[in-house]
Amino acid sequence: MPKDTGIGASQKRREDVRFLTGAGNYTDDINVSGQAYVHFVRSEVAHAKILSIDTAKASELPGVVQIFTGSDFEGVGGLPCGWQVTDRYGEPMQEPPHPILAQEKVRHVGDPIAAVVADTYAQARDAAEAISIDFEELPAVVDMSSALDDGSVKVHDNLKSNLCYDWVLGEADDTKIQEAFDAAAHVTTLELTNQRLVANPMEPRVAVGDYNRASDEHTLYTTSQNPHVIRLLMCAFVLGLPEHKVRVVAPDVGGGFGTKIFHYAEEAFCTFAAKACNRPVKWTSSRTEAFQTDAHGRDHVTKIELALDDANNFTAIRTHTHANMGAYLSTFASSIPTWLHGTLMAGNYKTPAIQVNVRAVFTNTVPVDAYRGAGRPEATFQLERVIDIAARELKVDPIALRRQNFITEFPYETPVALAYDTGDYHGTMDRLEANGDFSGFAARRAESEAQGKLRGLGVNCYIEACGIAPSNIAGALGARAGLYDAATVRVNATGSISVLVGAHSHGQGHETVFPQVIAEMIGIDESQVEIVHGDSSKIPFGMGTYGSRSLAVCGSAMVRATEKVINKAKKIAAHLMEASESDIELKDGTFSVAGTDKSVAWGDVTLTAYVPHNFPLEDLEPGLEETAFYDPANFTFPAGGYACEVEVDPETGHVSVERFTAADDFGNVVNPMIVDGQVHGGLGQGIGQALLENCAYDESGQLLTGSFMDYAMPRADDVPFYSVDHSSQTPCTHNPLGVKGCGEAGAIGSPPAVVNAVIDALQSGGHDVTHIDMPVSPGRVWEAIQK
Amino acid sequence: MSKVTMTVNGRATSGDVEGRTLLSSYLRDTLGLTGTHIGCDTSQCGTCVVHVDGKVVKSCTMLALEADGAVVDTIEGQANADGSLNVIQQAFQDHHGLQCGFCTPGMVMSAAALLKDNPKPSESEIRKYLEGNLCRCTGYHNIVKAILAASGQDVSVVAAE
Numbered sequence: 001m002p003k004d005t006g007i008g009a010s011q012k013r014r015e016d017v018r019f020l021t022g023a024g025n026y027t028d029d030i031n032v033s034g035q036a037y038v039h040f041v042r043s044e045v046a047h048a049k050i051l052s053i054d055t056a057k058a059s060e061l062p063g064v065v066q067i068f069t070g071s072d073f074e075g076v077g078g079l080p081c082g083w084q085v086t087d088r089y090g091e092p093m094q095e096p097p098h099p100i101l102a103q104e105k106v107r108h109v110g111d112p113i114a115a116v117v118a119d120t121y122a123q124a125r126d127a128a129e130a131i132s133i134d135f136e137e138l139p140a141v142v143d144m145s146s147a148l149d150d151g152s153v154k155v156h157d158n159l160k161s162n163l164c165y166d167w168v169l170g171e172a173d174d175t176k177i178q179e180a181f182d183a184a185a186h187v188t189t190l191e192l193t194n195q196r197l198v199a200n201p202m203e204p205r206v207a208v209g210d211y212n213r214a215s216d217e218h219t220l221y222t223t224s225q226n227p228h229v230i231r232l233l234m235c236a237f238v239l240g241l242p243e244h245k246v247r248v249v250a251p252d253v254g255g256g257f258g259t260k261i262f263h264y265a266e267e268a269f270c271t272f273a274a275k276a277c278n279r280p281v282k283w284t285s286s287r288t289e290a291f292q293t294d295a296h297g298r299d300h301v302t303k304i305e306l307a308l309d310d311a312n313n314f315t316a317i318r319t320h321t322h323a324n325m326g327a328y329l330s331t332f333a334s335s336i337p338t339w340l341h342g343t344l345m346a347g348n349y350k351t352p353a354i355q356v357n358v359r360a361v362f363t364n365t366v367p368v369d370a371y372r373g374a375g376r377p378e379a380t381f382q383l384e385r386v387i388d389i390a391a392r393e394l395k396v397d398p399i400a401l402r403r404q405n406f407i408t409e410f411p412y413e414t415p416v417a418l419a420y421d422t423g424d425y426h427g428t429m430d431r432l433e434a435n436g437d438f439s440g441f442a443a444r445r446a447e448s449e450a451q452g453k454l455r456g457l458g459v460n461c462y463i464e465a466c467g468i469a470p471s472n473i474a475g476a477l478g479a480r481a482g483l484y485d486a487a488t489v490r491v492n493a494t495g496s497i498s499v500l501v502g503a504h505s506h507g508q509g510h511e512t513v514f515p516q517v518i519a520e521m522i523g524i525d526e527s528q529v530e531i532v533h534g535d536s537s538k539i540p541f542g543m544g545t546y547g548s549r550s551l552a553v554c555g556s557a558m559v560r561a562t563e564k565v566i567n568k569a570k571k572i573a574a575h576l577m578e579a580s581e582s583d584i585e586l587k588d589g590t591f592s593v594a595g596t597d598k599s600v601a602w603g604d605v606t607l608t609a610y611v612p613h614n615f616p617l618e619d620l621e622p623g624l625e626e627t628a629f630y631d632p633a634n635f636t637f638p639a640g641g642y643a644c645e646v647e648v649d650p651e652t653g654h655v656s657v658e659r660f661t662a663a664d665d666f667g668n669v670v671n672p673m674i675v676d677g678q679v680h681g682g683l684g685q686g687i688g689q690a691l692l693e694n695c696a697y698d699e700s701g702q703l704l705t706g707s708f709m710d711y712a713m714p715r716a717d718d719v720p721f722y723s724v725d726h727s728s729q730t731p732c733t734h735n736p737l738g739v740k741g742c743g744e745a746g747a748i749g750s751p752p753a754v755v756n757a758v759i760d761a762l763q764s765g766g767h768d769v770t771h772i773d774m775p776v777s778p779g780r781v782w783e784a785i786q787k
Numbered sequence: 788m789s790k791v792t793m794t795v796n797g798r799a800t801s802g803d804v805e806g807r808t809l810l811s812s813y814l815r816d817t818l819g820l821t822g823t824h825i826g827c828d829t830s831q832c833g834t835c836v837v838h839v840d841g842k843v844v845k846s847c848t849m850l851a852l853e854a855d856g857a858v859v860d861t862i863e864g865q866a867n868a869d870g871s872l873n874v875i876q877q878a879f880q881d882h883h884g885l886q887c888g889f890c891t892p893g894m895v896m897s898a899a900a901l902l903k904d905n906p907k908p909s910e911s912e913i914r915k916y917l918e919g920n921l922c923r924c925t926g927y928h929n930i931v932k933a934i935l936a937a938s939g940q941d942v943s944v945v946a947a948e
Binding site: 029286680714715 | 805807815820821822823824825826827828829831832834861862863865866872876879880881883885886887888889890891892895910911913914915917918920921922923924925926927928929930931932945
């Protein structure tokens, strides 16, 4: 019987009403009195030396307040990278400067050169056109492999080469891993590209800087997934401002998907310019700018080898990956192909020897960083494609091959630095086989074939590591940030509760879900609990929302703070009822003394906390507010199995997704409706990657896909209804809610299922195709059919 | 600057606009109706969909001057007279048809136009009709489901509530 309140209830979202009536408060809806507007002049070429910038004419145009160039930012710090990777030789990664406005050179299309602040946005744009920039175009570095050639042009002249790092995880000894391959009965090799993607949240980025001369206080309104992180990075590394004088507000944010984690130049610029111009300064990204400046995702080129023994047990995995960093290191760029990718190469399987090698490369392209899944989709795609190919080569059932190699005993230490706490991969596979109606596939295939179509079924598993932690281990691995989160549970005198949380909700429904947890713990109505988030001046601290961490990390902090509140409330209740604290029970919002009929209501206790007339003042402070910082002991490990059925039109190469079935293990689930929605959204993005999306550059570094006209976003008629199921649950063993996180699973798990299905369809039609790179577009499928 | 007048959500409005001012900017900047969003610059995303004289329009593709004298309806005018959510809005909430909410006003306005012309659309008709409305959060599942439900059709057969 589904619950209708508290943990496990599919509560409708309270935030929906404002969004459905046009009353949302997104950053671009915020206008500060007297604000000016900034327009950035951006590089139209990939690589050039700036010879001169003439702003004289533009400065004279109507409405122009001030024009900024790189020289205005001399002495101001550059944008920092938050993770220092150490390479296989023990050396730190190469870390180039990342200026707010270009200094001497531009390094990608979209690199900002100048900024015009004017009374209106139109005036700023008009004046920008009057700026004259003299530059010497340089050859562009686009292809990662040739970027590493000895004589290659360098993206950063002061670096040794275009290599950011050469990193190894797992078996570092090349000879030893080779021995494992030498001993193999069968080796399957696959070379693939995990293409560059653009996150494209529907809301473009916006920044509004405001400065109060009287108090010397800055306010930045920004489209961020983690306002406190932005404040810390901007204050400590870029502008040198004291944090207590800077407030960062991220109000309603229209989707993030990773690309709104990072600290961007425009945020620092608007903060800086608001003081310099003595006026609020607003920037609203166009979609064109978003394509040129939002950090992109993926962009790996990989060779993976899988070794099996004569009983089809996996014995070794070896991968070599080139990971594109783009022109600069975005905030967490260096960590994605390493600690969020290499660590996942064991997947759901017992493989004793694994070597992951990643070479990160600078190119004259937009920086690449986390996009939904961030490293884990890249790992999953390689592994689950190569397993599928191995199954075909060995003529064994791909599901049976996976099941045979599943990890079944927990905790399990992988050869690539993770310790899985719990899981049941057979359990999710059982759910997948049942819900996917695999037994009916043959009939569906026959039906498709009768209509001249080919039908394929593709299956894969996935595991992800979420709620990245703990801070001390991450720090030892190069993280320059803590990975805890914080929550303050502020109980008001009348018993209602404000929960100040460090997580940020930009579609995840925290305003609905978090109160479900607290209401259940205390036994009060959910409507009595409200979440406050997204404002550094209201919330003590927080690391924000990314990596499917909100409930697992911030939710755990919230639980811990609530436990402290309950403990103190019990002391007050014990005093009121003249009983021993150890005898006090809290149920349904009422404190009672065990074995008696004495009770006192939640509201009476909270009122007493703030009107402490009958209160143990000698033992307790008045008030009822507690804060907890929670630093997880380990990652969480959501896992599952996905299945896709496609129909391929052999005449056109068009692929249609006919069925998609997902079986996930997220541990405990607080709001099943929202979890379903998170999976749906991930599947939409994963299917988009598999079939449609591709961020393309030409040889000169021109961005070919710079708008929604060129970049194929998935639309409603590109996807089917999905079947999702998270009933196979192995609760996380180390956080108080037993939750694992669900935000990225769909995007991580779905691309290989789609491609496996397309290959299955083509092979069923007698086409000898083992792999097609994503996006599996009609053109690529048609070409594969013709070969 | 030119003066425009139009009836927006049943109220007479007027304002001074430049020749280049888009209807979307007039609604957002002049009238403060920020429920109409701007998510692209190529008329692809559909977050700015409104109704002009009863027709569904992407307000970023229309100059404010072109809407002079028109009757314009936006997301802010969609709720019932008592302030409660209308049938489509309610269906979006009931079926979790929105996450970040940014595409939502455009989706609701497009859905309203669809159901006016086609009161019982099929799943396929809904999906095709929404090709001008992008959503990055929902994978479209619950949007399509919500519109089916708003049209009074049984959605219990659709997997996963």
